[in-house]
Amino acid sequence: MIDRIRTLLAQNPMIPIDFGALSDNANLYDAGLTSFASVQMMLAIEEEFDIEFPEQMLTRRTFSSIASIAAAISELTAEQV
Amino acid sequence: MDAKTFDAKTLLDSLFDNGILFESGVDGLYGRSGTFEEVIERFEGIVLKVGGPDKATRIHFPPGMARAALEKTGYMKSFPQLAGCVHSFMGDERDHARLLGMMESGEDWTQMQEATEVAMTPAACYPLYPTVARQGPVPAEGLLYELSSYCFRHEPSKDPARMQLFRQREYIQIGTAVQVQAFQKSWMERGRRIVEDLDLPCEIEVANDPFFGRTGKMMANSQRDQALKFELLIPVTSIEKPTACLSFNNHQDHFGQSWGIRFADGTSCHSGCVGFGLERVALALFRHHGPDVATWPVKVRHALWGA
Numbered sequence: 443m444i445d446r447i448r449t450l451l452a453q454n455p456m457i458p459i460d461f462g463a464l465s466d467n468a469n470l471y472d473a474g475l476t477s478f479a480s481v482q483m484m485l486a487i488e489e490e491f492d493i494e495f496p497e498q499m500l501t502r503r504t505f506s507s508i509a510s511i512a513a514a515i516s517e518l519t520a521e522q523v
Numbered sequence: 524m525d526a527k528t529f530d531a532k533t534l535l536d537s538l539f540d541n542g543i544l545f546e547s548g549v550d551g552l553y554g555r556s557g558t559f560e561e562v563i564e565r566f567e568g569i570v571l572k573v574g575g576p577d578k579a580t581r582i583h584f585p586p587g588m589a590r591a592a593l594e595k596t597g598y599m600k601s602f603p604q605l606a607g608c609v610h611s612f613m614g615d616e617r618d619h620a621r622l623l624g625m626m627e628s629g630e631d632w633t634q635m636q637e638a639t640e641v642a643m644t645p646a647a648c649y650p651l652y653p654t655v656a657r658q659g660p661v662p663a664e665g666l667l668y669e670l671s672s673y674c675f676r677h678e679p680s681k682d683p684a685r686m687q688l689f690r691q692r693e694y695i696q697i698g699t700a701v702q703v704q705a706f707q708k709s710w711m712e713r714g715r716r717i718v719e720d721l722d723l724p725c726e727i728e729v730a731n732d733p734f735f736g737r738t739g740k741m742m743a744n745s746q747r748d749q750a751l752k753f754e755l756l757i758p759v760t761s762i763e764k765p766t767a768c769l770s771f772n773n774h775q776d777h778f779g780q781s782w783g784i785r786f787a788d789g790t791s792c793h794s795g796c797v798g799f800g801l802e803r804v805a806l807a808l809f810r811h812h813g814p815d816v817a818t819w820p821v822k823v824r825h826a827l828w829g830a
Contacts, residue, residue, distance in 0.1 A: 481738040500737065502741075
């Protein structure tokens, strides 16, 4: 799942971050993720994994690292990270 | 205006009955009485006096701004539901005849109009950023502006505190993150003091902007998590949901990045603003002190009229 997230995000021109240089736990906001880009990220993930994040998951924390995104997806899809 | 009854419709009716506001036929667009305007002018006088020592550069922008500037600032990403773009008829005689025919038969004639390069100003500081960007590098001590503008937001409502066209007076600090934080803190203190001198109950709370849709929910959560926006709330049409009459905003480097507003060394500037919702403050005063300004408490009259 991690690889799928990385590929998806790296392909998105609206998210100008070098994911290849970041570990799974690296803070994406520290790496320059803007609020606008995090919204683009959320929409791309919802489409890719066919999920809809409930309101309580639409927080800065959920999208703060690749690992936390993967944890949120697995919570919604019951798929193992 | 019974201070015990707090609801939007009662307040609006009372404002009409007392000749303080005048109906226009559209919710959120009202005429203002001379007295209402005088209260606003006097309140602005207080704000200017409090902000005066800071020696801000004063600019008054019209209620319309360059549509391209609104687009570049990302307004349509965050608040598409509030934006208003001005449209005009640009056709020839034949198109004009068609337009009149459509009006006559009750069809939607507005499709005969095209977007102009003008958008309604949504907040007093929006036209400022391109103006600052044009001036070149920002000096190390930062820049401070004092602005005033009529603003438009498309949110028709029977709540008199939610007008579609209303005035904001703003102070804007452009500078470092530290300068903007100090500016925000200083105005939260000064704003509270101004409102308390007017004998209005108030509280300051962390807030978020009304970002659009589910994605907006995430923007709003992020804004709250970082405590970037505070509002000074006064009960106007509801005690449970008091009205934001002043707001204190830290934009971080959002506008600095969007507009390339930088220091001489190339780092993006941060910005922050304090906005005074002038009609809302006036409404709060009429709501709490009554329709007749002559009977307002001595303390309040003294603060506003100096006697």
